[in-house]
Amino acid sequence: MFVGSSLIKLYAENACIDDARLLFDIMPNRDCVLWNVMIYGYLKNEDYINAIEVFLEMRKSGTKPNSVTFVSTLSVCATEGIIRLGTQLHGLSVIFGFETDPPVANTLVSVYSKCKHFIDARRVFETMPRTDVVLWNAIISGYVQNGMMEQALDLFNEMIDLGIKPDSVTFSSLLPSIAESTILELGKEAHGYIVRHGVPLDVFLKSALIDLYFKCKDVKMAKRTFEQTSLTDIVIYTGMISGYVLNGMNMDAVETFRKLMDEGKRPNSLTLASLLPACAGLASPRLGKEVHGFALKNGIESRCYVGSAILDMYAKCGRVNLAHNVFKNMSQRD
RNA sequence: AGCAUUCGAGGCG
Numbered sequence: 001m002f003v004g005s006s007l008i009k010l011y012a013e014n015a016c017i018d019d020a021r022l023l024f025d026i027m028p029n030r031d032c033v034l035w036n037v038m039i040y041g042y043l044k045n046e047d048y049i050n051a052i053e054v055f056l057e058m059r060k061s062g063t064k065p066n067s068v069t070f071v072s073t074l075s076v077c078a079t080e081g082i083i084r085l086g087t088q089l090h091g092l093s094v095i096f097g098f099e100t101d102p103p104v105a106n107t108l109v110s111v112y113s114k115c116k117h118f119i120d121a122r123r124v125f126e127t128m129p130r131t132d133v134v135l136w137n138a139i140i141s142g143y144v145q146n147g148m149m150e151q152a153l154d155l156f157n158e159m160i161d162l163g164i165k166p167d168s169v170t171f172s173s174l175l176p177s178i179a180e181s182t183i184l185e186l187g188k189e190a191h192g193y194i195v196r197h198g199v200p201l202d203v204f205l206k207s208a209l210i211d212l213y214f215k216c217k218d219v220k221m222a223k224r225t226f227e228q229t230s231l232t233d234i235v236i237y238t239g240m241i242s243g244y245v246l247n248g249m250n251m252d253a254v255e256t257f258r259k260l261m262d263e264g265k266r267p268n269s270l271t272l273a274s275l276l277p278a279c280a281g282l283a284s285p286r287l288g289k290e291v292h293g294f295a296l297k298n299g300i301e302s303r304c305y306v307g308s309a310i311l312d313m314y315a316k317c318g319r320v321n322l323a324h325n326v327f328k329n330m331s332q333r334d
Numbered sequence: 335a336g337c338a339u340u341c342g343a344g345g346c347g
Contacts, residue, residue: 002336009337036337068338075339103339110340137340144341172341204342211343238343270344277345309345 001029005037012041032066040072043079051076052085065092067101074107078114086111087120100127106134113142118151133159133167141173149177165197168205175208184216201229207236214243234265242274245281253278254287267294269303276309285317292326304330 004027011020024030024038035058042051055073058065070093077086090099090108098104105124112121121139125131136159143152152174159166166174171194178186191209199205206225213222222243226236237260244253257275260267267275272295279288292310295301301310307330314323 005336031336033337038337040337066337071338078339106339108339134340139340141340167340169341174341176342202341207342233342235343240343242343268343273344303344305345307345308347312346 001027001031001034005034008034008041009037012037012044015045017041017045017047030061030063032063032069035061035063036066036068036072039069039076043072043076048076048080052082065096067098067104070096070098070101070104071107074104074111078107078110081115083111083115083117086115090124099124100129102128102132102134106132106138109135110138110142113139114145116142116146118142131162131164133164133170136164137167137169137173140170144173144177147177147180149181152177166193166199168200168202171199172204172208175205175212179208179212179215182216184218187212187216187218201231203231203233203236206231207239210236210239210243214239214246217247219243219247219249232263232265234260234268234271237265238267238271238274241271241278245274245278248281250278250281254282269295269300269306272300273303273305273309276306276313280313280316283317285314285319285322288313288317 004023008020008023011017011023020038020041024034027034035054038054039051042048042054052073055069058069070089074086074089076082077089093099093104093108105128108124109121112118112124121142125135125139128135136155140152140155143155156166156170156174171190175187175190178190193199194201194205206229209225210222213219213225226240237256240256241253244250244256253275257267257271272291275291276288279291288310292301295306295310301307307326311323311326314320314326
């Protein structure tokens with residue numbers, strides 16, 4: 001049985017979710033873990049309908065769910081904002097006695113706060129004998145995603161007062177709302193806290209900091225943060241490119257793209273969509289063509305937003321005929 | 335013996 005679940009997991013993690021399902025369907029005695037792996041596999045493949053479907057089938061089969069079952073299925077509700085099912089699952093988790101299991105409670109809070117049911121989120125909070133940082137992060141993130149910076153900051157202060165140490169997830173959740181406010185001083189204060197308390201800098205936090213500084217128009221600090229450590233990945237590079245573009249520094253955006261290519265990083269559709277406006281701004285069809293060619297070669301021009309960025313770029317470079325060709329060849333138009 | 339929770343980059347308008 002454990003061989004089966006590992007195999008299904010392997011398939012599901014490598015974009016072979018259908019193969020995972022085939023295997024799952026022929027397994028004779030499916031235990032709880034097997035169902036869980038299938039639910040989670042669909043979740044990771046962004047197939048939320050099937051994830052829920054499998055959960056419902058599991059209930060029908062009479063297999064007893066464990067806490068992981070609730071965590072995975074509740075995650076689907078959090079991601080998709082399905083409050084109705086989330087509430088039902090809350091009820092079920094009480095029945096099965098998982099309500100105060102930390103990961104289950106954390107995910108419940110995540111569901112409620114993402115759906116703006118902050119009172120319910122609080123209620124879960126209060127049933128917990130001990131709260132951990134994940135629980136706080138979950139609710140802070142809910143506030144941030146609903147554009148409620150003040151409340152997020154209040155909660156942040158509250159957790160510190162209670163002696164709970166914010167971690168890198170806390171900050172990578174919180175910083176985007178400060179970035180949106182463009183209040184640089186607030187951002188610097190947060191950054192100061194991070195440095196003073198030695199909050200570990202991972203790629204998530206680093207890219208949040210870079211983004212923050214760019215959005216607050218402090219290009220120097222964005223650049224310094226980028227260069228200060230060697231931590232990089234394609235998301236951080238893309239953040240640098242879009243940050244430069246935001247600040248009208250198209251040449252720097254292009255240079256950053258060259259650097260990332262030299263380092264052998266793989267740009268994706270978001271990277272190109274960030275870079276193309278720089279080509280348009282520079283009115284450089286030569287550069288734009290190069291990027292277009294790259295997109296074609298790597299099969300990432302079919303993403304609609306890349307197509308429209310290419311189109312816009314050609315139009316702004318005065319190559320209306322090329323723009324027209326791109327439009328005709330776009331596989332999906334909207 | 336096998337599964338799980340909170341966080342990151344995007345175009346035109």
